[in-house]
Amino acid sequence: MKNKYSVATLLLLGGLASTTAYAQDYSRVKSQELREDGTPALVQFKAEGNAYQLSNARTALREQLGLGSDDQLLQLKTQADDAGFVHEKYQQYYKGIKVEHATYSVHARQGRVESISGQFEKVRSLNTTPSIDASAALTRALSFVGAKTYMWQDAAEEVYLKAQENDPSATYAPKGELVVVRDMRSANPLKAGKPTLAWKFNVYAQSPVSRAFIYVDAHSGDVVFQDAIIKHAAATGSFATRYSGTQSSTTDSYNGSYRLRDVTRGSGVQTFDMNQGTNYSAAVDFTDANNSWTELNNTAFDNAALDAHWGAQAVYDYWKNVHGRNSYNGNGAAIKSYVHYDRSYENAYWDGTRMTYGDGATRFSPLTSLDVCAHEIGHAVCSSTANLTYSYESGALNEGFSDIWGAAVEYYKAPSKQTWLIGEDIDKQRPSLRSMSNPNAEGQPDTYQGTYWATGSGDNGGVHTNSGVLNHWFYILSVGKSGTNDKGNAYSVAAIGIDAAAKIAYRTENVYLTASSNYAAARTYSIQSAKDLYGAGSAQEIAVTNAWYAVGVGAAASGGGTTPPPPAPATYCTSKGSNVSYEWLDLVQLGSINRTSGKDGGYYNGTATSTNLAAGSAQTMYLSAGFASTAYSETYDVYIDYNQDGDFDDAGERIISGSSSSSATLSASFTVPTSARSGSTRLRVVMSDNAATTSCGSYSYGETEDYTVNITGGTLANQGVAATSTGAAPAALNGDNSAFGQAVTLYPNPASDVLNIALASKAPAVSATVTDLRGARVANVRFENGQLNVAGLANGVYLLTVSDGQKTFHERFVKQ
Structure with a gap:
């Protein structure tokens, strides 16, 4: 049997002379966290002394993982990030055979290896000569799936696949790949895990629909593992969408009319009508004569297609503008959506290639809401990053990350919606499918192994239930919370905002997590991500740690679980620009706040950055706009919540106001009123092309940034809420030749x-x-x-x- 990779082509990190594993070298180790099986999950190295260099990454892996001559690691990819790291990712092989779900990464900065992380399988003395061939194993796999029909049996679908992939040899027919995989037949996958030689098949069933990797023991013929590819959600024209009001959306002009196709984003965003059929090859375009899609609110629910198309564009824009990711795979892959799948079909799913939406029936309306769209494409992002196995805790993380992206995209594109509810637009019977702010309300746990924690093997080990823990962690991290969890632990977590929380979550999923990661690994790697992005000991790292403590995973950071909860912080309204294609804030400077930046997706949460302002002191602030090309007239409004009552509506709290069509640095001087309240409060900077933009809500073009200022020496009492006494007009901008006001x-x-x-x-x-x-x-x-x-x-x-x-x-x- 010839394997896909011969031993000669691998990066041989073990020796060839002996099967004995290398002794692990701890002399350079700063700290180490172990998985349940004793293998290293994260190893951090000392900065001083004989540090590993990136050019010697293989040595670091060999010495720290104790590799033997049968163990090989093949480099999969190298990527650099904005934090200055280079990440090399390796796939594990045993005697030249791929070990499923086992990858390890090297993380280096300025040429020095700072840490390694991942999942390494201890495989010893495994018989790698199969007893049954691929054909016999496939028979066992198909018997296990038990479908009526399969995609490769449909000639039209096979022809369509070949055309879609531009590959005459493309087929849905499964091809066997020999791999090493854990035997996961135990009810508890954390206690299972004997490495097993297996045949792996990608089995796509047409009726009833399912798609999964099926692993068949290459000696006994037993199915030892199933990893679902279709992850069910447990359930520019003018668009009159079904769920999101009137929206502008890119279409294309074709043959005298318009269709739901967009060539401006990656390799395209395309939306098709399946006419309640199940054959993708029979899908057709939705069309409109004048590109004003206002007549689709009909009995066929055609307006749901507008939500799917606009939603897919919103998801693409979120990943591109916020995380710098070009489509779900990072390489501009086309996003295809198929609406009106089957009759009364109560589901939506990503099948590894495309989005499929049912029209719903008794439980759901058509399942094309923005958060469902973002959730399902989030599964595609996961497949291209951590590739979390869809069972038990790794599957719960997979589902939880998709809910995180559902909330983040909704906040980004439609902040007036209920960010922390999933599926609220489509559920006919309940307020939502899931609540991230209160998972218990929808039968999910908000604490690890707490109330509603699923322990059985149903739903792939409770993936749609136990995801509530990750959901609630993200909610607490974003908005802050004090309370007591199901384990009786009192906690207090400071908010870092949804944007910073999303950046940490994305780095965790993209850089550190591996296919078999569990909640403990998610805690370890998210803390490391916060350190990478914001520094060791930062407010963000502390909040991440304490948020995990709040949901019952790991210990609290210093003070996060023992001090009495502080007074509830002020909750500020959201303010966000919807489009930064043409202009954005690129400089905000006041005291020790001095941030130059590019586009931040319409909003930047800089509340972790602060400066001290003495009551009665004169201050000068500097601002400037960045422009993609032409410099437009922009309105600048700057606010400080001097009395700390959670808004910017009181007299004197708009400290700067003016407009300019210059990209040069502008300045304005103001005086902090003596009547301000001492303590930390919010500074908000709003730059918009619309002079009517206020301190709250969304607006079209421009950007909002929030920071913290610490007022000292103020006379307002530190209890109660009162208006500031000053009624001074806001300061005007200086530094531009154009007349003050809208030009x-x-x-x-x-x-x-x-x-x-x-x-x-x-x-x-x-x-x-x-x-x-x-x-x-x-x-x-x-x-x-x-x-x-x-x-x-x-x-x-x-x-x-x-x-x-x-x-x-x-x-x-x-x-x-």
Whole structure:
């Protein structure tokens, strides 16, 4: 039997002379955390002395894992991140045969190996010559699945797959791969795990639908493990969506009409109609004559397709703009959605290739809500990162991370929705499928092995139930919480905000977790991720640790489980720009707060960064905008919650206000009122292209950033809530040549027929040109007497360049 990789092609990290494992070298080890089987989960190295260099990564792995001559590691990939790390990931082999779910990573910075982490299997004296061949094993696998029909038996689906993959040899028919895998037939996978030689098959059943990797013991013929690929959710046109109101969404013009296809994001976002069938090859396009998709609220629920298409675009944008990830696989993969699957089908799933949505029946409405879409594509992200096995604790983590991404995408794109509920838009019978803020409300545990913890083998070991622990950890980490968990442990966790929490969660999933990771590993690796991103001993690391303590995993950080809960912190409204394609905040400087940055997805939580402000002191703040190309007129508003009552509505709390069309550094001076309340409070900076933007809510173009200021010497009493006494007008911006205030006013905006143009300088506008978002000049507009005739334009967003003969200004307008 010839294996996929011969021993000669592997990076042989063990010796060839002896089967004896190397003795582990602890002389360079700073700390080590072990898995339940005694193998290292995370090894951190000393910075001083004879440190491992990245060029000697193989030596580090050989010495720290105690590799023998039968153990090999093949380098899978190398990636660098924004924190300055280089990560090399290796796949384990035993005698040249792949060991499933066993990968190990080397993490280096500035050429020095700082740590290694992952899952290494102790395989010893395993007979690697199979007793049954792949054909016999496949018969056993299909008997185990027991489907009526399989995808490879459908000729149309086979033809469609070949065309889709542009590969004439592509087929759904399973091909056997010889691997080493843990025998997971024990009810408790943590106690199971004898390494077994097995045949691995990717079995896609058409009726009833399922898709999973099936592992068949290559000696006995028994099925020893099943890893589901389809992860069930337990259950630009103008779009009148079913669940998210009117939205703008990219489509394409084709053959005289428009269809739900978008070529601007990665390799595309495409949405198809299955007409209540089950054959993907028979799916057709949704089309609209005028790209105003307002007539689909019909008995066939066609408007659900608009949610699926817009939702997939929102998911792509979230991963690209927030985490720098190009589609779910990081390489621009197309996102395909298939709506109206089967009749009365109460599910939605990712099958490893595409999204599939049922129309629901008695329990659900069509399952195309934004958080469900983000959840399911989150499974695709997991497959390309940690690839968490879909059973027991690793499966619960898989489900939990998908819920995290459901909440994060909803917060990013639709913050007015209920971020911490999953499936609230589609559930007919209950408030939601799951609650991240109160998992018990939907029958999930909020504490590890606490109330509602699932112990049986049903639902792949309780993956949809026990995910509540990770969900609640993320919620507590984001918003903070004090209380007592099911183990009787009192906790207090400071909030770090959903954006910082998501960055830590993503790094945990993308860099550190492996296929068989459990809750203990998630705790270890998320703490390490917080250290990587924010520094050892940071507020974020402490909060991550204490949030795990709050849900019953591990010990608290210093003070996180013993001190009395502090007074409840003020809860501030959300403020976020929906689009940073053209402008964003790139400098915020006040005292020791000095942050230069690129795009932050419309909002940045910098509350872990602070500066001290003395009551009565004069201060100068510096701000600037970054622009993708053209510099537009932007409005800046800066707020400080001087009386710490959780809003910015009191007199004098808007400290700076003004507008500028410059990318240069702007400045403004203000005085901290003596009546301010001493202590930590919120600083909010809002930059928007709309002068009507307030301190709360979402807006179209621009960005919001939040920070902390510590007021000293204030006279407001430290209890109760009172307004500040100052009624001073906000300071104006300096540093720009344009007149203070909005340089150009456009009205009405949006416009249907005529757009009026008024310059703040009172000078007449002598010329005006219009370009679309691609930068192409639009010819069918007429400008005269300060008015632009836009009646002939298609609906959408346009860029206006207007001149008074000396200065040129740029603004956006919407044609509707």
